[in-house]
Amino acid sequence: VGVGFEARNPEPHASVRPWPIVAGKRSEETLAALREAGDLILSLESSCDETAMCIMDSHGVVCANVVATQIDFHARFGGVVPEIASRKHTEAIVGLFEETMARAGAHFGCDTLVPSDLSAVGVTAGPGLVGALVVGVAFAKGFCVTTDLPLIPVHHLEGHLLANLFETPDLEPPFVASLVSGGNTMLVHVRAWGDYVVLGSTIDDAVGEAFDKVAKALGLGYPGGPVISKLAAQGNPKAIHFPRAMMHSGDYSFSLSGLKTAVITYIEGENRAGRAINLPDLAASFEQAVIDVQVAKAKTAVEETGVSDFCVGGGVAANPALRAAYKETFGKMGVRVTVPPMLVCGDNAAMIAVGALRSYRTQGFSPLTLDANPNAQLGSWSSDAAPVVPSGM
Ligand code: KG4
Numbered sequence: 001v002g003v004g005f006e007a008r009n010p011e012p013h014a015s016v017r018p019w020p021i022v023a024g025k026r027s028e029e030t031l032a033a034l035r036e037a038g039d040l041i042l043s044l045e046s047s048c049d050e051t052a053m054c055i056m057d058s059h060g061v062v063c064a065n066v067v068a069t070q071i072d073f074h075a076r077f078g079g080v081v082p083e084i085a086s087r088k089h090t091e092a093i094v095g096l097f098e099e100t101m102a103r104a105g106a107h108f109g110c111d112t113l114v115p116s117d118l119s120a121v122g123v124t125a126g127p128g129l130v131g132a133l134v135v136g137v138a139f140a141k142g143f144c145v146t147t148d149l150p151l152i153p154v155h156h157l158e159g160h161l162l163a164n165l166f167e168t169p170d171l172e173p174p175f176v177a178s179l180v181s182g183g184n185t186m187l188v189h190v191r192a193w194g195d196y197v198v199l200g201s202t203i204d205d206a207v208g209e210a211f212d213k214v215a216k217a218l219g220l221g222y223p224g225g226p227v228i229s230k231l232a233a234q235g236n237p238k239a240i241h242f243p244r245a246m247m248h249s250g251d252y253s254f255s256l257s258g259l260k261t262a263v264i265t266y267i268e269g270e271n272r273a274g275r276a277i278n279l280p281d282l283a284a285s286f287e288q289a290v291i292d293v294q295v296a297k298a299k300t301a302v303e304e305t306g307v308s309d310f311c312v313g314g315g316v317a318a319n320p321a322l323r324a325a326y327k328e329t330f331g332k333m334g335v336r337v338t339v340p341p342m343l344v345c346g347d348n349a350a351m352i353a354v355g356a357l358r359s360y361r362t363q364g365f366s367p368l369t370l371d372a373n374p375n376a377q378l379g380s381w382s383s384d385a386a387p388v389v390p391s392g393m
Contacts, residue, residue, distance in 0.1 A: 017094065021101065021114045030109045037061070037108070039119035041360055042100070042143075043353035044093075046136030047128025047156045048183065049080045051092040053100040054349035055113065056357055062392035064103035065343075065350045068092045071223065078216035080182070086131035093139050115147045120365075122356020124349075125153035126376030128183070133372035141368050150365040152356045153381040157184060158196075159351035160313030162358075162387055163340040166350075169389040171309060171338055176301045178294065180322075181314030181347075182208035182223070186378075187252045187301050193358075194382040199301050200252020207290060208316045210256040214286055217264045218279065228283045229319050235280030237288035240266060244293050252297055259289055291325045298326065302335055311338040318345040343393050350393055358387040 026034075038058030045052040052067040070088040074080045098112075105112035123140035126133055144151045161177050173190045176199075186201035205213070208225055215224025242262050245255040263286050270277050302310055310330055316322065323339045330337045344351055359365075362385045373380070 017098070020116075021098075021112060023105070023114050024111045026110045033108045034117065037063070039360070040104070040113070040117055041120050041122055041152075041353055041356050042118050043122040043154070043349045043356045044136040044140055045124045045156070045159070045347055045349040045352045046089045046093070046132050047124045047126070048132060048347055049074055049085050049088075050347040051089045051096050051136075052347060052349035052352075053096050054353045055100060055104040055118075056350070056353035056390065058357070058388075060354070060357060060388040060390040062350050062353070062390065063107040064100045065348065065393065066096055066100045066103060067346075067348055068096050075222045078222050079212055080129070080222075082129045082131050085129055086135055089132055089135035093135060097139075115143070115149075118147070118149055120150045120152055120356065120360045122152040122154050122352055122359070124156045124159065124352050125366075125370060125381065126156065126373035128156055128372075128374060130372055130374040133374060137370060137372045141370065144368060150360075151368060151370060152359045152364060153366045153370055154352045154355035154359070155376055155378060155380050155382065156347075156352075157186075157313070157378050158355050158382055160340075161188070161190070161311070162354040163313055163344040163348075163351035164311040164338045165354060165387060165389055166341050166344055166391070166393050168311070168336070168338040169391075171311065172386075174305065174307045175309035175311060176298065176305055176307050177311045177313060178298050179313045180207045180294070180316035182206060182212060184314060185254050185256070187297060188378065189301065189305050189307075192384060193386050194379065194384040196378045196382070198378060200254065200297070202254040202256060204255050204257040205260060207254075207256060207294070208314070210260045210290065211316070213260050214263050217267055218277075218282075223315075225316060225319060228287060229321060231280045231283035232287040232321060233280075233284075235278070235282070235284030237284040239278065239281035240285040242266075242285055242289040244289055247293050247296055252301060254293065254297070256290070259286070287319070287321055291322050294322065295325050295329050299329055299333075302330065302333070308334070309336050309338065311340075313340060313345075315346045318342055341393055350390065354387050354390050355382075358385055359383055361385060361388070
């Protein structure tokens with residue numbers, strides 16, 4: 001009462017920052033550490049609901065890795081709202097840059113890095129939400145204009161794939177990768193670095209999306225994956241039978257929307273009958289239906305391609321039951337399974353830095369006419385050069 005509209009809905013203030021960044025004096029140790037680190041790459045990620053930046057040195061060491069998530073702003077809607085995503089990226093990106101430069105400075109024992117310490121800028125140019133991607137791409141291009149640094153586009157899903165190198169440094173093609181996130185579900189045959197054959201993908205919803213929609217139907221908020229998988233750990237996966245869509249389709253396509261509908265129909269039926277839903281059993285049964293199909297198709301792909309390495313990338317790679325199921329199935333076959341460290345499963349810029357450093361070494365630069373491409377095919381902006389093995393996460 002008595003509070004005006006503007007006071008209740010404050011607009012974010014335009015920030016006025018000193019440019020160029022003013023840095024303190026550097027010690028001999030700092031200067032030596034910077035020399036030892038070699039060229040430094042700044043990388044940016046803004047394809048969905050995380051604004052993220054990383055600074056990686058020429059040896060693949062992560063000097064700073066910062067993620068600003070917008071999850072809270074999307075949670076009330078049960079999913080990512082694209083317009084909110086782009087607005088929040090815009091609000092976060094300058095502060096995030098300063099924080100990343102300061103943290104990288106701390107890594108080298110000084111107050112902050114300055115743009116002249118950097119050698120290139122890598123950015124996720126696609127795929128993703130176009131209004132979210134353009135914020136990172138526009139920032140990167142603007143930064144390159146003012147600093148004269150070269151610009152390196154990186155494919156978001158190649159980043160998820162490369163994140164596996166944090167776990168298994170000697171991972172080398174050929175191998176099969178499953179990329180599972182809120183927006184993607186695909187099986188990829190990595191024949192050589194940069195040579196990606198998409199064996200199959202979802203014809204409707206992505207795996208993460210199915211977790212999110214089931215959680216939404218149960219009123220459990222967003223994102224659904226973490227909460228559903230926690231509940232599932234206490235439930236009986238055989239309690240309710242849900243369909244294993246396309247399990248025997250004879251190809252590598254996936255379909256998740258039928259499963260989602262089956263779960264929602266079950267919830268509505270129980271509600272109508274006035275029965276209480278056993279949430280852990282429901283979550284475990286749903287999760288098992290997802291896992292059975294994912295594992296069966298991955299197993300066939302590994303057998304048909306004859307590879308001895310399998311890896312997973314994307315937010316859903318954080319699912320403990322899925323990780324365990326892969327390890328069990330492939331363990332028996334003598335196939336090595338890699339799952340990225342938890343910190344680099346979700347969207348982050350460290351994985352983008354791995355792709356950017358690879359392209360930096362081969363001068364895979366882009367002119368400043370670069371545009372975000374929300375539908376970029378896996379393999380875009382890639383290279384047959386082997387990536388530098390990253391560390392420091
Ligand atoms: O890769 P990511 O951070 O963003 C993109 O979609 O690009 O993945 C987010 C997705 C969400 O759908 C979320 O529900 C899912 O990953 N996720 C999980 C788990 N943790 C996150 N899905 C299943 N189990 C989890 N533990």
